[in-house]
Amino acid sequence: MRAGKLRRAGVRAPCDAPGRGTRASGILARVRAIPPGFVRTYGDVDQKAPRLVGRVLATTTERVPWHRVVRADGSAPMGDEQLARLRREGVPVRGGRVDLARTRLPT
DNA sequence: GTGATGACGGAAA
DNA sequence: CTTTCCGCCATCA
Numbered sequence: 001m002r003a004g005k006l007r008r009a010g011v012r013a014p015c016d017a018p019g020r021g022t023r024a025s026g027i028l029a030r031v032r033a034i035p036p037g038f039v040r041t042y043g044d045v046d047q048k049a050p051r052l053v054g055r056v057l058a059t060t061t062e063r064v065p066w067h068r069v070v071r072a073d074g075s076a077p078m079g080d081e082q083l084a085r086l087r088r089e090g091v092p093v094r095g096g097r098v099d100l101a102r103t104r105l106p107t
Numbered sequence: 108g109t110g111a112t113g114a115c116g117g118a119a120a
Numbered sequence: 121c122t123t124t125c126c127g128c129c130a131t132c133a
Contacts, residue, residue: 023129042115049129050115058114077114
């Protein structure tokens, strides 16, 4: 969003196909491992490529709790929709930000 | 092969 | 507090 200038079309699944020893498969696995009521940041899922996490979640067809992945500051990329889901699981949300101090999972 | 993007992070101003 | 810039990986034109 910061450097969002011209946008090209495209962006497809990086490699959501399992069996391919890539970060994508690991990312999906970690996201699936997030228990209800807790969240993780993109940086926690993959410290080396937080942007890749977003891409995978955006393009994957796998059923993963993507709503449990928020930004490092607790804000939700998907906005209200995502916050609503989190709240439903009992995640404390304040002013559009998730309370990472209590819901962030250890790395 | 180069260059640019993105459901981001962190440091700097 | 906000805004700007650079870097990370994988993919697309």
